[in-house]
Amino acid sequence: MRPLPGLAAASVLLWGCGPAAPRMAATPVPEASATAGVSSALRPTAGASAEPEPIPAGRASPPERYDDGVDVLHYDIELALPRGSGWMQGHAALDLRLDRAVTAVDLDFSGLHIDEVTVDSGPVEWHHEDGLLSIPLGSPAEAGARHRIAVAYRGVPDDGLILGETVHGDPSAFVDNWPNRTRFWLPSVDHPSDKATARFTVHAPAEWDVIANGRAAGPPVPTPPEVPGPSVGERRTWIYETAVDHPTYTLVVGGADMVIDTVGLAACGEAPVSPRADGCVAVTTWLFPDSRAEGASSFRRAADMVDVFTDMIGPFPYEKLANVQSATRFGGMENSSAIFYSQQAIAAGRDIESTVSHEIAHQWFGDSVTEADWSELWLSEGFATYFGAVYFERVDGMESFRERLAGAARAYLTSADTLRPVIDRRGDLFDMLNRNSYQKGGWVLHMLRREVGDDAFFAAIRAYYARYRDATATTDDLRAVFEEVADRDLARFFGQWLRAPGYPVLSVSTRDLRTGLRVEIEQVQGDYAPRFHIPVDVEVTWDGRSVRATVPLEGAGGVWIVPGAPADARVTLDPDGWLLHRLHGSPPSP
Ligand SMILES: [Zn+2]
Known part of the structure; x- marks a missing residue:
C-alpha cells in the first residue's frame, strides 16, 4: 500500500465543490429477480451481544505462532452488513489441511461475539481469549487430515471492517486489513504465510454496489427475507469467488452507493483466470457518485499499466x-483484484496516478508473490x-523515472530508518511501513538491475514471478532465481544492502599529476554501516569533453587516474543515478 x-487544507475545501459529473457511460450491473442460489449459514439472532475486548491492532505474533501445522485452504465467508454503523453478522467456514498431528487449531479472531463453532458440522466447545480462538479437534488429527471449521459470529468490528459513512455522508462498509486486521472481522490464520482461496456471500442494503476479490458469481439478487442480519430493509446478495490463493490481508469486501465505469480491457490472452470469453480482464473504477468527476483522471492509464506490467513481468x-x-x-x-484507494484523496481531486x-504493480508482487x-x-x-x-520509465521516459528514483533516495537518506536494515523484525507491524521497506527496497532492485544488466534483470523478475506466483517467497528465494539467471553469486550484494543498515557515504578527492588527474574515492559512512562492494561510475569533464570509468570499490576506496585531465576538471560520481549513496559533506536536501 x-x-x-496529509491533505492540504485547500484540497479539503474542495470536497463537494467540484463540477458536476460529466455524462459517462456507466457499466450497468445486470439486475436479476430470482433469489435462486442464495443459501445462508447465518444463525437467527436478536442483534448485538456482549463482545470481548479487542487486542491492539498491528501487534506482531511470535515467529512460532504460524508454524502450527495448520494450512487454511479456503475461506467460505458470509456477511450481513448494516447500513452504515451498527452491528454485522458473519459466518466463516474454513477448509483446513493439517501438516502434522495436532489436537487443536488456533485462529486469529478479536473483539466479536461468537455464537457457535463447529468442526466437520459438529458443535464444539471453544476458547476465545486475547485475540486467539482455540478450537479442539477431539482425538489428535493425523498429518494430512482435512477438516472444516465453521464459526458463527456477530457484533461491531473494532477494526478491519469499517462500518460508517463515506466522505459524502452516505453509508458504507469497507474492509481495510493491512497488516493483520483481518482478524477483527474474520476468524482466520492471519499471516501472509498462509494463503487461501475465498468465496464471499454478502447481504447488503439494496442500493449498494458490493465489490470483493475474484469474480462475481452472477448479478446480485434480492436477499431472501429469512436470511438473518441487521435490519436494513431491502437487501441484495452478492457472491464473489477467487480462483487462486490470496493472503488474508488482501481479502476484502466493500459496499456503498458507487458508480462503476470501465477504464478498458487489459492483459488479453495473458489472464489465465479471467472469466471473460475474450480472455481479457476488465479494468474498472468504482467511485462514489459525488467523486466520479474528480476521480476519473487518475485512473485513465490503469488498463495500460496492467498491459505494461503483464508484458514486463508475466500473466495478470x-x-x-x-x-x-x-x-x-x-x-x-x-x-488482490480490488484495489482500495483513499476516499478523501479521490474526493479532493488529487492526482493519485503514482499510487x-x-x-497495480502489487498485484504481481505482494499479492500474487507474497x-x-x-x-x-x-x-x-x-x-x-x-x-x-x-x-x-517505459511510458513517459527516463526523466520521469529518474525524478521518482531521486525522490525515493532523498526520502530514505533523510530518514532515521537508515540505522536499521531492510530485513527487520518489529513488534509493531506498522513500524515496517518505513523507508527501508519502500524506498531503499526499491533502490535495491534498481541497483540489482545495474549489477546484472537489463536482460538478466527482467528475465530473473519473470522467472521469480513464474516460480512463486500464487504462493509465498523469501529474499533467499529471490536471490536464488537471480543467481541462476545471471549465473553468479549474489550473496554479498543481497547481504550488504538488505541485512545490514545504512548506505555508502562517498568522499572524492583529486590530485594533479601534471600528466593527468588522480581521482580517489573513499567510503566514510559511520561504523553502523558496512563498507560496501559497489561499482561507482565516475565522469570527468574538462574543455567540453568528458570521459567515464567505473571504479570498483571492494569494501574500501578506489582510485582512477585520468590521463590528460587538468586540476580543475569536474568530477561527477554516479552521473546516471545507479547507486544509492550520499556525497560526503553534502547532506541531501529533505
Ligand atoms: Zn505498497
Whole structure:
C-alpha cells in the first residue's frame, strides 16, 4: 500500500465543490429477480451481544505462532452488513489441511461475539481469549487430515471492517486489513504465510454496489427475507469467488452507493483466470457518485499499466481489476483484484496516478508473490515502489523515472530508518511501513538491475514471478532465481544492502599529476554501516569533453587516474543515478 500523505487544507475545501459529473457511460450491473442460489449459514439472532475486548491492532505474533501445522485452504465467508454503523453478522467456514498431528487449531479472531463453532458440522466447545480462538479437534488429527471449521459470529468490528459513512455522508462498509486486521472481522490464520482461496456471500442494503476479490458469481439478487442480519430493509446478495490463493490481508469486501465505469480491457490472452470469453480482464473504477468527476483522471492509464506490467513481468494473476474508492486508512491498498484507494484523496481531486501504478504493480508482487513473513515486507513494498516507477520509465521516459528514483533516495537518506536494515523484525507491524521497506527496497532492485544488466534483470523478475506466483517467497528465494539467471553469486550484494543498515557515504578527492588527474574515492559512512562492494561510475569533464570509468570499490576506496585531465576538471560520481549513496559533506536536501 501507500501511506496517505496529509491533505492540504485547500484540497479539503474542495470536497463537494467540484463540477458536476460529466455524462459517462456507466457499466450497468445486470439486475436479476430470482433469489435462486442464495443459501445462508447465518444463525437467527436478536442483534448485538456482549463482545470481548479487542487486542491492539498491528501487534506482531511470535515467529512460532504460524508454524502450527495448520494450512487454511479456503475461506467460505458470509456477511450481513448494516447500513452504515451498527452491528454485522458473519459466518466463516474454513477448509483446513493439517501438516502434522495436532489436537487443536488456533485462529486469529478479536473483539466479536461468537455464537457457535463447529468442526466437520459438529458443535464444539471453544476458547476465545486475547485475540486467539482455540478450537479442539477431539482425538489428535493425523498429518494430512482435512477438516472444516465453521464459526458463527456477530457484533461491531473494532477494526478491519469499517462500518460508517463515506466522505459524502452516505453509508458504507469497507474492509481495510493491512497488516493483520483481518482478524477483527474474520476468524482466520492471519499471516501472509498462509494463503487461501475465498468465496464471499454478502447481504447488503439494496442500493449498494458490493465489490470483493475474484469474480462475481452472477448479478446480485434480492436477499431472501429469512436470511438473518441487521435490519436494513431491502437487501441484495452478492457472491464473489477467487480462483487462486490470496493472503488474508488482501481479502476484502466493500459496499456503498458507487458508480462503476470501465477504464478498458487489459492483459488479453495473458489472464489465465479471467472469466471473460475474450480472455481479457476488465479494468474498472468504482467511485462514489459525488467523486466520479474528480476521480476519473487518475485512473485513465490503469488498463495500460496492467498491459505494461503483464508484458514486463508475466500473466495478470486475477479475474478482474477494480479500482475502488474506499475507507482505507492508506493512500492506496493493493487488495488482490480490488484495489482500495483513499476516499478523501479521490474526493479532493488529487492526482493519485503514482499510487495507482504502485498498487497495480502489487498485484504481481505482494499479492500474487507474497512475502512469507512481515520481516521481508520489501518483497512487496520495495517491488511496488520500483515497478510503479518503471511504468513511468517505459511510458513517459527516463526523466520521469529518474525524478521518482531521486525522490525515493532523498526520502530514505533523510530518514532515521537508515540505522536499521531492510530485513527487520518489529513488534509493531506498522513500524515496517518505513523507508527501508519502500524506498531503499526499491533502490535495491534498481541497483540489482545495474549489477546484472537489463536482460538478466527482467528475465530473473519473470522467472521469480513464474516460480512463486500464487504462493509465498523469501529474499533467499529471490536471490536464488537471480543467481541462476545471471549465473553468479549474489550473496554479498543481497547481504550488504538488505541485512545490514545504512548506505555508502562517498568522499572524492583529486590530485594533479601534471600528466593527468588522480581521482580517489573513499567510503566514510559511520561504523553502523558496512563498507560496501559497489561499482561507482565516475565522469570527468574538462574543455567540453568528458570521459567515464567505473571504479570498483571492494569494501574500501578506489582510485582512477585520468590521463590528460587538468586540476580543475569536474568530477561527477554516479552521473546516471545507479547507486544509492550520499556525497560526503553534502547532506541531501529533505
Ligand atoms: Zn505498497
